[in-house]
Structure formats: structure tokens, C-alpha cells
Amino acid sequence: MEEAVETAIILGNRIEKIVDVGVAGIHRLFAKLDIIRGAKVVIVVAGMEGALASVIGGLVDKPIIAVPTSVGYGANFGGLAALLTMLNSCASGLSVVNIDNGFGAAYNASIINKL
Template identity: 55%
Template sequence: MDEKALTRLLSQVKGGKVSVDEAVGQLKDLPFAELGYATLDTHRSLRFGFPEVVLGEPKTAEQILGIVAALVERKQTVLVTRLQPDKAEALVARFPKGEYHPVARIFHLRQGKARAGKVAVVTAGTGDIPVAEEAALTAEALGATVRRVYDVGVAGIHRLLRRREEIQECHAAVVVAGMEGALASAVGGLVGIPVVAVPTSVGYGANFHGVSALLSMVNSCASNVATMNIDNGFGGGFYAALISRTKGRR
């Protein structure tokens, strides 16, 4: 239940269209729903503006189906991340209105309409696109309009300069890069908007599976750069979409 639905329910009680007992029945699991293997935070949409997101990778298909069914029953948007193809197949079969995005490994079933601003998702290379798509689809699920700016890494910095204005027009940017992670600082120095840096595990030996990019981004001298964990496209997209809600002036 989101704020709009709660307001509508209380208005119906006030107008006598819904009894107090009926309202209590709808509100009895407002804080959470106990499923046995999971305690679903059904209050998050009301206090946060977006429902609980499901991490699919460590859960069984049966557990995911149960959690998603509980969200659907409550008319809440569904977002399942890090989802393997076999589990996705089971979800799509049960909930055909949802869509699985294999590159991002995300299942999304939209219910209601979230609203946010404009988010740019920028990658250093093509190898960073899976993490970038996780960020982009997450931001879109939160209602953001996403502008994808892919393969503009510092090895050919002129590619980034050509598209600087597109990024500047957005309210926040997610910059996804592996190797040495320099792109986040480059973008941060070129635009006057918040930059959410996401290091990826793309790179050779001394990249240490993303640690070199992580350290570069954490130590960025661009003061508008904040850094997520390695390969955390979901976190980057979510945070950027939240920033974009304010639609702050650049």
C-alpha cells in the first residue's frame, strides 16, 4: 500500500463507503507480511515511495514466487535483481505481465506509476553494460527517464566530450567503469550534477576484480562523486533515481 492508496482508504472510511472492520482487514499487515521464510516489508512503499526489492540470486524459485505473489497481491511494483534464467522462466510463467531483462538479470512487473526525474547512465566500455543495465532498469522502475551513454571511456576521451551536454541535462548520473575507474572523475569534472560511481570487476589481474576501480572512485578529486560497491548497478540506479526526484537545478 502506498500513500495514495492509504489516503483513498481513509477517505472511504470517513465517507462511510468502507467499514472500520474492512479497513482494519486491509491494514493488518501494513508494517510487514510474515511468509515464514521471509518477512516482507509491506510498509516500505508508504514511507519510502517504492516497495521492497527482491535479491533473487541466493533465493530458491519457490521463495521468489511466494514473495512476488505477496507484492502483486498488494498491488506493489515488483523488482527482482540478480535473477538466474531458470528462476526468471518460472516468474514469467506465473506472472506474464512482468518482463525479464537477461543482460541486467532483472525481472520487473510494474504496478502503479512511480515518478522521478532524468538519470544518465554512462559506461567506460561495452564490458560494463550488464552492470549499467542493472542501474538503468532500476532507475526506470523508480520512474526515472534514463539516458544511456555507453562506451565513452577515457581511452578515447573525445567520445565523452561529444556527449557531455546530454549528461549535464540530467538530474543525476551513474558512471559505471572497470579497469582503473577513471571515468567517474572525468564525468564529475565535466558536469555540475551528482555523480554516482559504480566500479565493475572488468579488468586484468591488477584490477583485483574491481578493487582498483573502487579505490580510484573513492579517492576521486571531483567533489560531486559518491561511490557504490563493486558491480552494484542496482544501488547506483536506485540512488540516482532518488536524487532525481528532487529535480534540482544543475
């Protein structure tokens, strides 16, 4: 997540970093939904099973770039579980970069922001 934040800032984007809004405590996500919906593009970084990207995809009408992470507990298989979940998402407007590729997500988000 920090790689995406720093890259987005270096590329001249205004960002709003929101943390700790996972699916397991979805009430925390709902509390930040107005901020998320106000963005032109959303980068979702998630580990474990990677469901957060699909959940946000069902709640917003903006492009979403999903970044699976290699860290986390449980059987995440180095990010493969999250990657496969994100790739299989039925949420519209969701694209996926490779595991831990915060740079790629921020670079693509920056392009979208400049359209």
C-alpha cells in the same frame, strides 16, 4: 550498467544510456557531454582504473554516482582498483557505491531525481 538502467526504469526514471565513452577515447565522451550535462544526476559505471568518474566529475556540476565494475582486462583485481580510484577522487559531488552495485546506484539516483 544494465542493472542500473533496468532499476532506474522500474523506479520510474527517464534515462539516457550512453556507452563506450571511456577515458582511453575521451573524444567520444566530449561528443556526449551536452546530454550528460542535461541530466539531474549521472551514474558512471567504469572498470579498469575507474578514472571515468573523476573525469566526468570535473566536467559536470551534477551529482555523480560511481559504480566500479568487477569486469575488465588488466590488473583490476575484481573491481578493487576502480573502487579505490573512485573513493580517492577529488571531484566534487561524487559518491561511490560498492563493486557491481548498479541497483544501489540507480536507487540513490532515483531519490535524487525525486527531490
